[in-house]
Amino acid sequence: MFLEGLRNELIGDQQVLAELAATDPAEWVRQNAAFQVRAQRFQDAVQHRQTLQQQVDADSERKQAEWRKGQRDLLIQKIPEWSDPAKAQAEQRQIAEYAVRLGYEPSELSELFDARAVLVLRDAARYAQAEADRKAAKSKQVNEPHKVNKPGAAKPTQE
DSSP: OHHHHHHHHHHHHHHHHHHHHHHOHHHHHHHHHHHHHHHHHHHHHHHHHHHHHHHHHHHHHHHHHHHHHHHHHHHHHHOGGGGSHHHHHHHHHHHHHHHHHHTOOHHHHHTOOOHHHHHHHHHHHHHHHHHHHHHHHHHHOOOOOOOOOOTTOOOOOOO
């Protein structure tokens, strides 16, 4: 808001200066010097704003990196087998494949750092895999019919 006000003021001053250049060159020199001072203050304000924004961005990036590291550490604490990078990568791939089947975009998964969400997806993926394994085992199970005694055969003795 402040910078926008200064910019609008400078634009208006340029129009006045253009008129003065044609009508009163002496006044134009005096007004132009004042304009140059205001223009420099505007440039200084813009530069100061950019510097502050860079500091805010750097601080935000630092905090985000710390949070991500904390989330990775929490995942290793909750899932100790993930301290082995090979095991972690294999299981993370399975989780990602499951999440994509659910409708997640790979780009969304690359931004998934919250340990709670990862744990929920892991549990869901493991449950889905266990159900698939159970169904596969059940379909392979052979259902043998009960033995039927031949007609006229003696009944089995019960003791």
